Amino acid sequence: MDVKTLCLGVLSRGDASGYEIKKACEEGPFSHFQDASFGSIYPALAKLSAEKLVDCHQMSQEKRPDKKVYSITPSGRTALFETLLLPPAPDKVNSDFYFMTFFAQLMPTDVLRSILEKRITWYEGVVERMKDCNLAIRPPGERFTHGLGLAHYRAEITYLKENMDQLLDQIASEQSADAEIPQAPKTAAL
């Protein structure tokens, strides 16, 4: 989703500064399917402000730098509703991890094993942190999306655990056989 709509989405849940919006995308509830950097968030908030889709009030804090807290306006909410009515763009998954596993047979088994284990550990941590958050207070869409993410991560962990040893074995045996038959096919099979 474009950064402007992402900001409107975060602000629809309550007031926030640019810094806090970044955190919501990094660690918060949006971290699993959205991303944005300061270099895109601050200009997006400035534009939303100019379009009167958000209000901004400066906040002086003791022992902390001043911050600008943004609130969504009624027209901002309308803009968010309207975006939600548009057919969603197809998901764009760009995964180096999948690319690597696809070419697993070209990799040394120790590097491959390390990558697979890191992925499992990472996702197990994600699942643990997700289980800890209090969903009771959240609206149904958030709970649903949360459960969908969990289902996805759990399925990936299960598959990786059940199949990684077999993959590693197959590659180890193919790589020793490769010494005898070092031929690549001349035309790609789709």
Place this chain on the structure above:
Amino acid sequence: MDVKTLCLGVLSRGDASGYEIKKACEEGPFSHFQDASFGSIYPALAKLSAEKLVDCHQMSQEKRPDKKVYSITPSGRTALFETLLLPPAPDKVNSDFYFMTFFAQLMPTDVLRSILEKRITWYEGVVERMKDCNLAIRPPGERFTHGLGLAHYRAEITYLKENMDQLLDQIASEQSADAEIPQAPKTAAL
């Protein structure tokens, strides 16, 4: 993965033209986790050619335009191996669909239902097409990645089917209750 490495990956499986590389990303085995347009593929192939990582030979065809068929060179294979040894960049999932389900309670239930049903139908089609491809002839990494993709899609389909009616019901009842309590929280809960 950057388009140059993606091209090397496709060419490592056999010779191909720019047009065929595009097809591999659109319909072929890379379609689930990679994307690239002509505007990035053709310049990438030109650069790879200049760096001698691929060879190019013109092919005249009857009743078809000429095509340029690219082959990966030994140094191209080395470059691909080396990229595969680098730690993979974290996955970048940018999903409008997840964003929408997150804000499901802001959407009319009929629009939401239609989006959920389209997603299920789309993924069921993907799974059907994936089941049909002959994996016996493919290397272990490709089989593994294929199974991982299938596991993910099946988990998502299962979750959507098991939870969408409940979500729709919850939203329908909340929306009628909203008429009585029209208050938004003032500060976001992460």
Place this chain on the structure above:
DNA sequence: AGGGACATGTAATTAGTTACATGATTGT
């Protein structure tokens, strides 16, 4: 004294997409 969290913002750069330009052949 050095790093990390807090806090905002701009400028340079990158990496891609979309649209355009061209043109034959095949199917409806």
Place this chain on the structure above:
DNA sequence: ACAATCATGTAACTAATTACATGTCCCT
């Protein structure tokens, strides 16, 4: 006649990232 598939390539554009600039407080 019109769209789709095959086929390559460039130019304009977009949307983002990264690096830079600035500064405080807190912890080790």
